[in-house]
Amino acid sequence: EVQVLESGGGLVQPGGSLRLSCAASGFTFSSYAMSWVRQAPGKGLEWVSAMSGGGDSTYYADSVKGRFTISRDTSKNTLYLQMNSLRAEDTAVYYCARDATMIVAAYFDYWGQGTLVTVSS
Amino acid sequence: QSALTQPRSVSGSPGQSVTISCTGTSSDVGGFNYVSWYQQRPGKAPKPMIFDVSKRPSGVPDRFSGSKSGNTASLTISGLQAEDEADYYCCSYAGSYTLGVFGGGTKLTVL
Numbered sequence: 189e190v191q192v193l194e195s196g197g198g199l200v201q202p203g204g205s206l207r208l209s210c211a212a213s214g215f216t217f218s219s220y221a222m223s224w225v226r227q228a229p230g231k232g233l234e235w236v237s238a239m240s241g242g243g244d245s246t247y248y249a250d251s252v253k254g255r256f257t258i259s260r261d262t263s264k265n266t267l268y269l270q271m272n273s274l275r276a277e278d279t280a281v282y283y284c285a286r287d288a289t290m291i292v293a294a295y296f297d298y299w300g301q302g303t304l305v306t307v308s309s
Numbered sequence: 310q311s312a313l314t315q316p317r318s319v320s321g322s323p324g325q326s327v328t329i330s331c332t333g334t335s336s337d338v339g340g341f342n343y344v345s346w347y348q349q350r351p352g353k354a355p356k357p358m359i360f361d362v363s364k365r366p367s368g369v370p371d372r373f374s375g376s377k378s379g380n381t382a383s384l385t386i387s388g389l390q391a392e393d394e395a396d397y398y399c400c401s402y403a404g405s406y407t408l409g410v411f412g413g414g415t416k417l418t419v420l
Contacts, residue, residue, distance in 0.1 A: 223409070225355075233347070233355065233398050235409035247408050283354060293409030294343035294402040295360040302354055 190214040190298045192222075192284045197303030204274050208303060210267040210284030217265040218242065221287035223296060224258065224269050226280035226305075236282070237269060238292045247292060252278075274307045281305075312337065312410035313399055320418040326387040329415045331399030332380060337410050339380035343402035346375060346384045349414075350395045358397075359384060386417070394419045 196208040210222065223238040237258040238247040246258050257270040267284055281302040288297035314332040321327040331338065331346075338344055344362045347355035357366050359375035362382065372388045382401070386393055399412040 225409075225411075232414040233400070233411040235400075235411065238408060249408075288360065291343055291402055293400075294341075295345045295357070296347075296355075296400075297357055297360075297366065299354040299356075 190286070192286060192298055192300040194282065194284045194300040194303040197282065197305045199306045199308065200274055201309050202275060202307055205270070205272045206274065206305060208269040208271065208282055210300060212265045212267065212286070218262045221292045222260065222267045223285050223287055223293055225283045225285055225296065227283070228280040235293055238287065239267065240292065271305070276307050279305060279307045312403070313401060313412035315399060315412035315415045317413070318416045318418065320420055321389045322420045323389050323391065325389050326385060327389060327417065329384045329397055329417070331382040331384070331412045333401055333410070334380055337401040337403035338377065338382050340404070341402045342377070344375065344377060344382040345400045347398045347400065348395045349398065355398065389419055391419050393417060
């Protein structure tokens, strides 16, 4: 059974940093691109970042470019999102999602339950 | 402001059909056949309902169908059931720079 499980969310002050993790199981992790999608409280979904299965390509939304870094550890079947210079507008539930096809961000077939990041003083 | 435009809400009675539109541009919806739809219930993760414009993942009832015309994609739910009440989001691939763009979401109310 395919599963993705996020962790690492919490309360952080503006300007601070946080690292999210996404543990994947039930599939060959290195064969799939993975994405982070976030949802601010009461708002819609926003694609944030993605990494190819081999880890050689990374992608970022303009809103996080230069502040967030995506990475993956294939030996641990884990995806990460390092978030620096956090702003209040980064407050959201962050979902980890599997990219189902070779076209990154075309279709997310499995989602985690999300982890809440709150940026506030 | 979301990249794709969806109506904020739609409603229908049990047994009826409803259609949710998702309007983009030639750079996203109109330019690629990679539109997907997600159902989200309160406090839950999104659940995929349609991918590649009109394909259904395994386990999704055939009451759910997708289509596209020009820059507008649509999700149609026929034979509405109470359990269909949820928020629905469209998503489109938008090229190798922008990648994925979502709609603002539509709240479906089953009367």
